Amino acid sequence: MYFNSIDFAVFLPIVFILYWFVTNTRLKFQNALLVLASYVFYGWWDWRFLSLIIFSSLVDYTIGLQLQNQKNQSKRRLLLWSSIAVNLGFLGFFKYYNFFVDNFVQAFSFFGHQIKPNTLQIILPVGISFYTFQTLSYTIDVYKKKLEPTKDLISFLAFVSFFPQLVAGPIERATHLLPQFYKRRYFHYSKAIDGCKQMLWGFFKKIVIADNCAEYANQIFNNSQDYNGSTLLIGALFFTYQIYGDFSGYSDIAIGTSRLFGFDLKQNFAFPYFSRDIAEFWRRWHISLSTWFRDYLYIPLGGSRGSTWLKVRNTFIIFLVSGFWHGANWTFIIWGFLNALYFLPLLLTKRNRTHLNIVAQDRWLPNIKDLFSMGLTFGLTVLAWIFFRAETVSHAFTYLKEIFSASLLSLPTVRPFYLFVLLLFFMFIEWLGRANAYAIERLLLRKSKALRWSFYMFLIVLTFIFSSQTEQEFIYFQF
Known part of the structure; x- marks a missing residue:
């Protein structure tokens, strides 16, 4: 169901x-x-x-x-x-x-x-x-x-x-x-209302963001030989937001539904696309799985104790196993290997615990250093997601080869303007709520009740307007 x-x-x-x-x-x-x-x-x-x-x-x-x-x-x-x-x-x-x-x-x-x-x-x-x-x-x-x-x-x-x-x-x-x-x-009314709000944001992520991104990501990835580099890059960006909206949307709906029955589940996503390095990304992405591997595999293997070689070995083991957990395909293993490579410089320079607070805490905007760090981390993540989405390893490399060709400078042939607007709106709301358990948890709480409910109705209307005619399966059901 x-x-x-x-x-x-x-x-x-x-x-x-x-x-x-x-x-x-x-x-x-x-x-x-x-x-x-x-x-x-x-x-x-x-x-x-x-x-x-x-x-x-x-x-x-x-x-x-x-x-x-x-x-x-x-x-x-x-x-x-x-x-x-x-x-x-x-x-x-x-x-x-x-x-x-x-x-x-x-x-x-x-x-x-x-x-x-x-x-x-x-x-x-x-x-x-x-x-x-x-x-x-x-x-x-x-x-x-x-x-x-x-x-x-x-x-x-x-x-x-x-x-x-x-x-x-x-x-x-x-x-x-x-x-x-x-x-x-x-039964607590306030807890139930909070659960409904988180469910609403989860449905918005899934139906409006993930499913609409999926339409174009699938079109581009499934016919990648027909598109130039700039279009393939847009396809990778759409999949990046598809998998985040899809999976974190499911988690939001699950956590919100649990609150309706009086249960508290742990946060599973903490705005990972605002991370300033790959270590922070993995502290914020699929937190329940990352901490599971940390506690039941990484630490028993020795964790960050011991020689440099053991630290490197344990890091690669944890990321490769994480990749293999996602599916029986070499693409997932290479995805895990890439993330291990991204993580390695931070581990060797002991900077893997640098960014423990939220970005631009108590400020509206990030500074230039944080902005650059977020952009670099996001770019590396997008490249890794290509292996995650590709059907085969050769498909992933062919896809990347075309992105880094001269055709990257050509105009993209797929330009859904409405979707870019939706993504900007989505990331703006996520940025405003990045200090909370979910983006709209405290949004507009200090404003009038009419304004707050108008915003919720706006999300509901958007969800109905941009909903697909057919049920779209959640990506992680296949894992």
């Missing part, structure tokens, strides 16, 4: 009414309703994959209880690796089986050996990369004794399957989200 669908527009009010007016007498009833609603939400795509998420949940729930009772360290380690094997085994089979088979065949073909592969028509379960990491964090934290294992099965099932963030995050830690299912929740 898509957030931007009629199905969800019907589903959400029904669940909301049942949650606050029917099952509100007992916490277990509310949690059970959330489990049922989440399974309906997830099963809307393909009910067969419900068995995966239920099985994964039961495995980690059981292993968590076993870890509490087991004192032998070797057996505790075996339980942990059992959880990792089950979860990553599912992820590896459904997401990477054909990738490894195809590359295995190509490797042997290179040496003159022909092998007939047995590839399968595997359908990737929606959200498997997200809920797999969420359940893994629970088992790992229980193993490290950072968290007491739960004996409340309904709460645990609700934690794993919580429908607002189930299929594309944020990837929540059990230490943050699971305890919220233990406590009685009360």
Whole structure:
């Protein structure tokens, strides 16, 4: 079920009414309703994959209880690796089986050996990369004794399957989200209104910005051989805003929807395109995944401790794994490799923790240095996104070759003026709200109520005017 669908527009009010007016007498009833609603939400795509998420949940729930009772360290380690094997085994089979088979065949073909592969028509379960990491964090934290294992099965099932963030995050830690299912929740009007505002901004990002950018980005990338360098550069820019509007828009809708039910999810995006270096970008982009890799992979590998070689090794591992997490294609791995290269100078000069505050804090405009740094970081990010969007590695290099040719100086053949205006408006609002959890959180709060609501209505009107005739799938559903 898509957030931007009629199905969800019907589903959400029904669940909301049942949650606050029917099952509100007992916490277990509310949690059970959330489990049922989440399974309906997830099963809307393909009910067969419900068995995966239920099985994964039961495995980690059981292993968590076993870890509490087991004192032998070797057996505790075996339980942990059992959880990792089950979860990553599912992820590896459904997401990477054909990738490894195809590359295995190509490797042997290179040496003159022909092998007939047995590839399968595997359908990737929606959200498997997200809920797999969420359940893994629970088992790992229980193993490290950072968290007491739960004996409340309904709460645990609700934690794993919580429908607002189930299929594309944020990837929540059990230490943050699971305890919220233990406590009685009360409806707060101000919290609900705040959630609705964040949902509105998320829908604007997705429908107005991402979907309209997608129309031209897809046109240009899918027919890149027909366009000059300047047009290809515009296509890369449109994809840059498409993926940000699409993914951060989903996160905003998920976080806002959660607030309607009394839950707080962590911020997943913090205005990354205003970053002054690539390290700051990764502290602001897909925060839940970046911090997951930091805490469960980078730090256990040694993090920034040890020799320069170990720091470099760990940096490349984290970025390459991040790239591979996104998809079974060499384009994603090269995307991760590029980001590691971008990060390397900052690491070696110990400047990777330089920009911890927001840009131009307490000022309207950035200074020349910040403006240059933001422009350089944004430009490097756009180039990396080309590999992320390209169908193959050769497609990406051909695309880049044409951008850096003389045709870059030619006039672009695709010039949707209305979209440039929308992007300017969008980035202006984002700039004004860059110190907040989302752009319009505090916008116009000190102004009149009429002006504030006129602005919200303006966003709603724009969303209807520029909405697509067909439902547009969120990009990260494929990951």
